[in-house]
Each structure stands twice: as C-alpha cells, then as structure tokens.
Amino acid sequence: MERTIYRTIKATPGMWGTALILLGFIGAAGLSVLTIEHYGHIITGMNNQIVWGLPHVFAIFLIVAASGVLNIASISSVFGKKAYKPMARWSALLSIAVLLGGLAVLVLDLGRPDRLIIAMTKYNFTSIFAWNMILYNGFFAIVGVYLVVQMTKGLSPTIHKA
Structure with missing residues (x-):
C-alpha cells in the first residue's frame, strides 16, 4: 500500500512576500x-x-x-479517491476558516456586535437564526472530529482499491 508523505515547505523570499501581501489584506479588512x-x-x-x-x-x-470546500475532503474519505487524500486535511481546515469569515461578516453586520453573547446564550427556537447558531456549531464540531481522525495515526481510514 502506498503511503502519503507530508513534508514541511521551507520558507523562501517569495513565500514571505506573499505573507506580507496577505497581512496587507488583513490590515485593509481591519480598516x-x-x-x-x-x-x-x-x-x-x-x-x-x-x-x-x-x-x-x-x-x-x-x-x-x-x-x-469541505466536499474536497469528502472525495478522498467517502469516495476513495487517493489523489485527493493530501488535500483532505487542508480543505477541512479551510472550510472552518471560510465559515468563520462568513460569520464574522454577519457579526459585523449586526450593528451592535457586542450583543452577540446574548444571541449565543439565549436561544429563540422559533427563529431561523437561532437554528443557524446550532447548525454552525455542529458544522465546527463535525469538521473538528474529522480533522482529529485524519491527523491522528491509527485512526485515519485506509483507502482500499475497489
């Protein structure tokens, strides 16, 4: 059985330049x-x-x-496509980051983001937004468990040829 080998990428000046550009975007978003x-x-x-x-x-x-983005991770684990196995961890982590970004935009749109703690502690089950809070937390939990299974030796399922 062929093993997937993960290697660290050495930092190059191009990577540092890209990181600097991304930090500029983050600064612009903060502004x-x-x-x-x-x-x-x-x-x-x-x-x-x-x-x-x-x-x-x-x-x-x-x-x-x-x-x-999470569908890319499922291609390797659910459908058994070995070519997507190295991208499974990255896509699961990226799906959490993208969902956090979308929720951060919604928090900014609330008008009073400081009152978000009230929405997180007092659920109104007749509201779709309260359901979304539960569903998004479930998404984070499921993807978190998926990442733990993928990154822990011995827990990750092997891909068998059909």
Whole structure:
C-alpha cells in the first residue's frame, strides 16, 4: 500500500512576500471594519429600502463556500479517491476558516456586535437564526472530529482499491 508523505515547505523570499501581501489584506479588512463601525452601514449601500447590502452577499457566499470546500475532503474519505487524500486535511481546515469569515461578516453586520453573547446564550427556537447558531456549531464540531481522525495515526481510514 502506498503511503502519503507530508513534508514541511521551507520558507523562501517569495513565500514571505506573499505573507506580507496577505497581512496587507488583513490590515485593509481591519480598516474596513473600523470604517463601517464608525460611519454605519450607509457606506455599504444599505438604507431603509435596501436591507441586503454587500456584507450580506459576502456572508452568504462564504457560508455556502465552506460546505463546498469541505466536499474536497469528502472525495478522498467517502469516495476513495487517493489523489485527493493530501488535500483532505487542508480543505477541512479551510472550510472552518471560510465559515468563520462568513460569520464574522454577519457579526459585523449586526450593528451592535457586542450583543452577540446574548444571541449565543439565549436561544429563540422559533427563529431561523437561532437554528443557524446550532447548525454552525455542529458544522465546527463535525469538521473538528474529522480533522482529529485524519491527523491522528491509527485512526485515519485506509483507502482500499475497489
């Protein structure tokens, strides 16, 4: 049986440059958050008539993309395709990051993100948003268990040729 070997990638100047560019994007995102918090949602194109601005579009896209990214991980473990096995761990971790990004955009869109703790502790089971809180926590738990199984020696299932 052929084993998958994972190796560390040595840092090169190109990788450091890419990391610096990504840090610039993160800094720009932080400035965007501060600007929206200071000036309000009017700068995103929302007003009393338009309630779905650009943040909602990005949040929905990222939340749906998280499940799509996780599908790459399932190709190797569910369907037994060995070519996707090295990408399974990365795609599971990336799906968590993408879902966190989408939820962060929604938190920013709340208007008062400091009141999020109330939404997390007092569930209104007649609200779809409360159901989403439970489903997203379930997504994090399932993907977390999947990652533990994939990264622990002896727990990861072997792929058999059909």
